[in-house]
Amino acid sequence: MATSMHLQSSFLAPRNPAHQASHVSPSFSLRYTQNPNPGLSRVAFVCKSAISSPVQEGTKQEQLQDSGRVFNFAAGPATLPASVLKQAQADLYNWRGCGMSLMEVSHRGKEFLSVIQNAESALRSLMRIPDEYAVLFLQGGATTQFSSAPLNLCNSNDSADYVVTGSWSDKAFKEGQKYCNAKVVWNGKAAKYTGLPSQGDLSLTPGAKFLHICANETIHGVEFKDYPTPQGETLLIADMSSNFCSKPVDVSKFSLIYAGAQKNIGPSGVTIVIVRKDLLGSAQPITPVMLDYKIHADNNSLFNTPPCFGIYICGLVFDDLLANGGLEAAEKRNIEKAKLLYDAIDGSNAFFKCPVDKAVRSLMNVPFTMATPELEAEFIKEAAGQGMVQLKGHRSVGGIRASIYNAMPKAGVEKLVALMKAFQARHTS
């Protein structure tokens, strides 16, 4: 199906060829030739992977035929659809023939307006977001939202409940303490964040302004399957950074959903906020203007210059998800991939161990350990040698972590599982 291709290109390099070479992929064959322009030398190279053959995502074919591509298990920034990267590459220099890169066009011009409007409508379709919700494309990551959420949704003397299920929800709670009467209504720390509470475990505060959860803890690998139900008028808020767009979500259950883009939907530098419009307009007086949801909602995320190129990539990913069956199909693929990996761990007679309660294991981030750190280091090194990279566990917990977001092909998980079995066989004979 695929037809491989090369592209021939050349450009003027800075005075020092070595300096220029440092920017050129080793997969390029370099040739320096004399150039009429004094002080400048010509570099000609053949690129073997810049633009590659047709791919179908999630098949071994892509990885076998797509020269140079590795399986990237990073927790974020993370792997993106190869087809999206190729589209972005083809369009980078001259976007749709406008004579400019999308990085160069005004955020108020027709080119970018079409990009951000398409991205919003694609996301609304994907998640079936009701019209009563504003969709904002912001900056600063989920960490900025740890401040923005309480600043926008409650007064400094309001109570707010936080479910602490890992590092990220704990950071959200600590930041929340600055701006409201934040309380921890459940804490998984004693159990090393390997489980999640059931509704009955939560000591909810009557009259609390909101209940905050982290839908998926990237570091510890616990993911809510059913969401807690707040009482009375309490609003439900979720940080969905690491499982955003990985499965269908009933948005109407939430007053605010926020997510950094760099796990499932794009590059770092873009933050998505989905918030009920009727809650906007009463931010605390100390709220920095850039953290005020209403200002961004009133200006369609164009109050100031947004991260245009990142939003463009997110839009391409949304289109790709829609073209591949939407979030229902994405969830099906993610369940299939996760099952492969968890089954391999559970079937290893404890050679590999996942500490997380089986009922709440993440479909996105799979942490596991081996008998010794030395063995884990050996496994990670061997995996890298086979083109499976960024498997090291978070520095705060150690071990191994395989992040298998939407864009991780099934072939990547199959290859990892194959190595796990071979590695175990070699070390248990």
Added chain:
Amino acid sequence: MATSMHLQSSFLAPRNPAHQASHVSPSFSLRYTQNPNPGLSRVAFVCKSAISSPVQEGTKQEQLQDSGRVFNFAAGPATLPASVLKQAQADLYNWRGCGMSLMEVSHRGKEFLSVIQNAESALRSLMRIPDEYAVLFLQGGATTQFSSAPLNLCNSNDSADYVVTGSWSDKAFKEGQKYCNAKVVWNGKAAKYTGLPSQGDLSLTPGAKFLHICANETIHGVEFKDYPTPQGETLLIADMSSNFCSKPVDVSKFSLIYAGAQKNIGPSGVTIVIVRKDLLGSAQPITPVMLDYKIHADNNSLFNTPPCFGIYICGLVFDDLLANGGLEAAEKRNIEKAKLLYDAIDGSNAFFKCPVDKAVRSLMNVPFTMATPELEAEFIKEAAGQGMVQLKGHRSVGGIRASIYNAMPKAGVEKLVALMKAFQARHTS
């Protein structure tokens, strides 16, 4: 010198070819063929401009030989060096042969660490930044800094002086009022922001914590040539968003310099902060964690996930500036370009008018008017027809604005001036 090239590529398109086509440059010739995968059709295209011929920046040659490239006079996001865009395009899919896009690698991995470290050292070399200053790569634009500056550098009851020379410094003042005792020590509004104060014009507040200026007002086109001197212990703070890296700056005169990247050094979504280290660590208690300079300084801008791809582009631009003579050479080029344009305006017998005081005219943003809005609209339309785009003045002031940042080739200004003369000749006969 240049050898033109085409690249042939193909990939799988979503179910609806029309939908996919909407992402493909008109300069691509499309061919749909049957594909074995149900519901997917193959798109093959020839890209005529994705990767183009060798260019030398700032010469007509680039514009004549670089098919499809227009002269982009946008105020920001703005034109970038063609060679940087081509480098980014070549590396987008597989950065330096690592098997991943730079958008996919962990911000804590060796690949990105080399990028951000190189970007910081290149900027330190370019601006000769003393070691006593921290260089931070942040998010949120200058508008976020309007809050961060007072939150980090003063207490809520401290006095702070603001010089209001246009829309941006006025916004900085209004945001500053939230976090300190902000005072306007000079205001150019009565004169429609066409001038700047001399030292004697400033009614400085004794004991003020800082004096804030906007080094170049993007909308009104006024630029400080000499900077005000604060009294006593008062700190000097400058928003340099729209003239950052356009000329040498004595950093040691300033306690804090901040700039959005999307004018002279990169895409939107990256904000540079240069701040004296000894001033860090006493942020107001209400400061959002993401707005606390010390936290970012202590973590080398990696406290949370930074805008990796944008920082990478900034690094390429810094390298490009260093390879082309640094900021002294950049200033020389910018003076030459600006003189061409201002001379054409001043020599037009008031057919074109620039309202700005000649002594403080911006080298970056050149606003000018004509007799009627209709004439201006006709000129802007004619310019667009000749590949000179985004010349419309800011919606708040109207008229015409030519932003001629570092990456605008002299050939672009020459072409604009040629049209101005021809247009005037046709309308004054």
